[in-house]
């Protein structure tokens with residue numbers, strides 16, 4: 001591709017709403033343009049990378065026996081109603097006015113529709129069906145460029161099995177394919193597991209990439225690869241001390257002291273000597289939750305600890321009714337209702353908490369002695385720097401982007417749509433399904449989030465749109481122009497994808513800047529001075545290293561470097 005005639009509209013400045021590196025760089029390198037909020041057009045350079053990502057995905061899906069489909073994006077609404085998913089998607093689903101159609105946000109229903117009656121015997125199972133296709137979701141806050149779009153490309157795959165053991169196999173195959181895909185794309189990722197443990201197992205795992213642009217917060221251990229959403233993550237952390245001698249309860253006047261920080265400052269003590277109280281309503285009954293110092297109650301964990309039923313924080317008026325005190329002065333002694341505590345407080349003594357009387361706290365609390373009935377659970381949200389629950393290393397807590405998702409669906413869709421097969425005994429059974437998605441734009445964006453510097457993108461094979469950026473420094477010089485043109489042909493004949501900067505009027509500095517911005521793995525610089533010695537210069541984009549070589553060595557050298 002010759003730059004003089006290519007449509008690669010690079011930009012110096014980007015709109016203010018582009019704040020994350022991948023979004024800025026996609027705009028600056030002319031890969032995408034926004035049409036409307038959350039709706040992006042891919043320009044030739046960007047689409048070239050999308051096609052390369054698609055090919056990698058196809059190869060790995062075919063490798064596990066996947067067969068490619070292409071389903072319509074425009075779907076009859078009726079089929080989505082049969083699984084109650086028009087309601088489940090709510091405003092996220094796009095509806096076509098005056099017609100009973102919706103735009104598909106995913107394709108479980110449609111694949112199940114095609115499986116119905118067509119996969120009628122256990123002998124026809126298993127099957128893995130996939131496609132790479134446009135999805136439509138009316139995301140309330142499209143942002144971060146193509147990472148959260150209202151129209152985006154997804155590779156979605158569906159497995160159909162006759163037994164739960166076979167579903168496990170299909171799931172493992174996808175896990176393997178996903179790892180191969182992201183490895184080949186050169187993306188550093190980790191896997192976050194979530195298992196509901198329900199009968200038949202609705203296990204699911206998410207492939208995540210660390211990024212400030214992400215909307216999930218995860219805890220990750222670099223050393224053993226433990227990873228979990230902070231909603232459920234646990235950590236290894238010191239429990240509060242138990243001193244040999246337990247003081248008896250004593251009241252402390254603490255005027256205007258509301259927070260743990262204020263209490264610690266007022267009494268000149270460490271926050272670990274305090275127990276913070278939070279009151280929740282569970283099934284219309286108050287529950288006091290005790291945390292050590294400033295540790296935060298994790299409401300997902302609280303929900304699992306309490307079990308089935310609605311949990312919500314108490315309103316201030318309710319607090320006064322139940323305890324006779326405001327939020328800053330509540331404590332366990334004399335509370336009179338159910339009390340649970342975080343594991344970290346287990347058997348603590350000489351602790352200070354609220355006295356259930358405004359402007360007073362109570363010291364000398366011994367949980368073992370004063371509250372022997374109290375139940376302990378893991379209730380805190382983990383923080384960076386705490387110990388990994390699986391190994392000796394420390395956890396890192398950060399924001400992450402979900403790149404892909406593998407999910408054991410079970411029979412939810414087969415039941416709703418009546419997708420049955422006949423088992424070995426001739427008995428009708430619902431087909432057991434799995435569903436597996438990868439966002440193609442997210443693969444692209446995540447790669448870019450991990451591969452750039454202050455000068456631009458850093459492409460590596462196999463995602464690089466071109467392998468070589470050939471720069472003719474001065475096209476007005478005949479020797480340079482003809483030698484560069486010769487090299488352009490020769491490189492392409494050897495199988496390389498070449499972007500040739502043959503622009504007549506652009507200065508050398510301008511060409512160098514563009515080459516670094518666009519970021520192809522290798523730059524081959526053809527200049528008058530070097531040509532006199534029959535030499536050219538190769539620059540490796542990722543390291544900035546420059547190598548001067550003889551013209552005859554060009555092809556083998558490029559082969560060696562890529």
Ligand code: ATP
Pocket residue numbers: 106137139146147148149150151152154402403404405437438439440441442
């Ligand atoms: P998220 O929690 O980020 O909204 P999701 O759980 O809705 O994702 P799935 O329904 O599992 O995502 O879709 C499979 C994959 O499709 C995701 O892992 C992600 O890579 C991609 N994806 C989902 N929503 C979008 C979107 N709005 N824009 C771009 N890609 C998306």
Ligand code: MG
Pocket residue numbers: none
């Ligand atoms: Mg979503």
